[in-house]
Structures are given as structure tokens and as C-alpha cells.
Amino acid sequence: MQTTLMPNDLIENDLIQSNLIKSDVIELDTFKAPTSHASASVSLPKTADILMELQTHGWTLLRGYHYDVETFSQLMSQLCQTLTYDPARQNITSEAQKVDAGTHAIGLHIENGNTPMPPDVIAFFSELSAKKGSQTTICDGHAVYQALSPELKATFSQPMRISRYLPQAIWQNYVATATGRADADQISLDDLETFITATTSKTLTHHVEPQTDGGVRYVLQIPAIREDNVSGQLAFANTLLGPSFNYLD
Numbered sequence: 001m002q003t004t005l006m007p008n009d010l011i012e013n014d015l016i017q018s019n020l021i022k023s024d025v026i027e028l029d030t031f032k033a034p035t036s037h038a039s040a041s042v043s044l045p046k047t048a049d050i051l052m053e054l055q056t057h058g059w060t061l062l063r064g065y066h067y068d069v070e071t072f073s074q075l076m077s078q079l080c081q082t083l084t085y086d087p088a089r090q091n092i093t094s095e096a097q098k099v100d101a102g103t104h105a106i107g108l109h110i111e112n113g114n115t116p117m118p119p120d121v122i123a124f125f126s127e128l129s130a131k132k133g134s135q136t137t138i139c140d141g142h143a144v145y146q147a148l149s150p151e152l153k154a155t156f157s158q159p160m161r162i163s164r165y166l167p168q169a170i171w172q173n174y175v176a177t178a179t180g181r182a183d184a185d186q187i188s189l190d191d192l193e194t195f196i197t198a199t200t201s202k203t204l205t206h207h208v209e210p211q212t213d214g215g216v217r218y219v220l221q222i223p224a225i226r227e228d229n230v231s232g233q234l235a236f237a238n239t240l241l242g243p244s245f246n247y248l249d
Contacts, residue, residue: 044071047079054121054230059138072096072125080121096125108139110237114162114220116199116206117178118237120229141235145225148236156236159205159221168214192216 045062053060065071073096090098111122124136145153166174169184175195176184189210196206203226209217228235 044075044078050079051230056231058140058142058228058231067125069096069125069127072123076123079123108137108238110141113222113237114164115174116196116204116220141237142228142231142233144236145234153225156224159203159223162220162222164218165211166216166218168216171208171216171218189216 043065045065050060050062067075069092073092076096092098110118112118148156171192172184172187175187175192176182179191179195181187189208192208196208200206204220204222206218206220209219211217224236224238225234226237227233
């Protein structure tokens with residue numbers, strides 16, 4: 001078993017053909033991780049070492065800890081203070097979701113980059129790795145930024161407009177998860193508008209266009225150049241692709 005941790009500004013390319021579980025959206029509120037609740041018999045890496053690796057290299061590969069879903073979840077609880085999720089995915093534990101994005105190659109993208117709350121760090125755990133395929137390509141967003149021409153840096157520093165349709169259950173689940181509510185089916189358009197207002201910033205604006213079936217056309221504007229949330233370096237964080245067969249477009 002092996003686990004990969006990387007900041008969200010390292011663009012990922014997922015070829016999902018294995019039983020891959022991901023702590024899908026992880027927000028690091030501080031470099032000081034909370035005390036682990038893991039069993040004393042479980043050997044987990046030190047959070048300080050993980051954070052140093054992420055700050056220095058942008059990613060780390062953890063081997064030899066004999067993870068299962070529960071110990072992977074324990075590590076996420078130890079490392080992070082806040083976890084939020086993709087509402088279209090199946091929760092495996094309170095700290096992890098199952099990744100099911102089909103069997104086709106997926107282009108480079110940041111995890112949940114077309115949402116108002118992209119993660120600070122994402123973690124992958126493969127319970128049963130595929131014998132062929134299933135690679136996750138890690139791309140250094142800071143190196144990409146450095147290689148861009150001044151013209152492209154200026155272009156990608158401007159807000160990019162992303163639009164997609166969200167069924168009612170999806171946007172209700174998203175708002176409920178983000179705001180800590182258990183009554184997702186009671187989330188209203190007013191609640192959604194309140195959430196949008198609260199998460200709007202100088203670099204991120206968004207709005208919805210209600211549809212007759214209860215769904216919404218969600219429109220997000222966010223630049224593709226952002227500061228890495230761990231190292232603070234500028235990076236090209238691709239928000240142009242948000243591939244998933246869980247969403248229509």
C-alpha cells in the first residue's frame with residue numbers, strides 16, 4: 001500500500017482503473033496539526049515531517065505503513081483540521097471518499113478547482129492498485145508558472161470563467177457539507193445565495209442561474225495563477241478542466 005499527499009496546486013492527471021480512495025478536499029487551517037486519535041498500535045508518519053515535505057517539494061510518497069482505509073482516515077484526521085467533500089462522490093469514512101471517474105484518461109487539473117472551496121492538500125490511497133494503468137501524474141505548478149511567457153502569466157492571472165449545470169441534490173449537498181448542516185434536502189436557494197456571498201473574494205466571484213428543474217447553472221470566475229497554499233509560491237493551478245462523469249458539463 002502507498003499513499004501520496006500533495007498540495008492542490010500540483011496539478012493531477014488521474015487514470016482511474018483501480019480501487020482508489022481519496023481524502024478529496026482537505027483544508028489545512030494551520031501548519032500545527034491536531035493531536036492524532038489513531039490507535040497507539042498504529043504507526044503513522046509524523047505530521048511535521050509530512051508538512052515539511054509538502055512545503056519543500058510539493059508532494060510526498062508514504063510507504064511501508066501498512067495502511068488500510070481506517071488508518072488512512074486516521075492520518076487525515078491527524079494532519080488536517082477541516083475536511084470537505086465532493087457531493088457527487090460516495091463517502092467511505094468521515095475522512096475519505098471513493099474515487100470513481102470512469103476508465104478514460106483525464107487531463108491535468110486541480111482537485112475541485114471549479115468550486116469556491118478548492119483544497120489546500122489532497123491525499124490518495126490505493127486499496128488495491130491496478131496491474132496496468134491507474135497512474136496519477138504529478139505536475140509542478142510552480143515550474144509551469146516559471147516557464148510561462150509574461151503574456152501568458154498576465155492572461156492566466158485574470159479570472160477565468162467556468163460554467164456548469166448542477167442538479168438540485170448536488171448543490172444542496174455541497175452547501176450542506178460546506179456549512180455543517182445535516183438537512184441537505186432543506187437547503188434553499190436563499191441558503192445557496194448566502195453561501196455564495198460568504199465565499200466571494202477579490203480573486204473569486206461566482207453566481208447561479210436557477211433552472212426550472214431545481215438545478216442551477218453555476219458560474220465561477222477564478223484565476224489560473226494562484227499562491228501555493230503551503231509554500232506561498234506562485235503556481236499555475238489549472239482550473240480549466242474539471243472532468244467527472246458525475247456532472248453533465
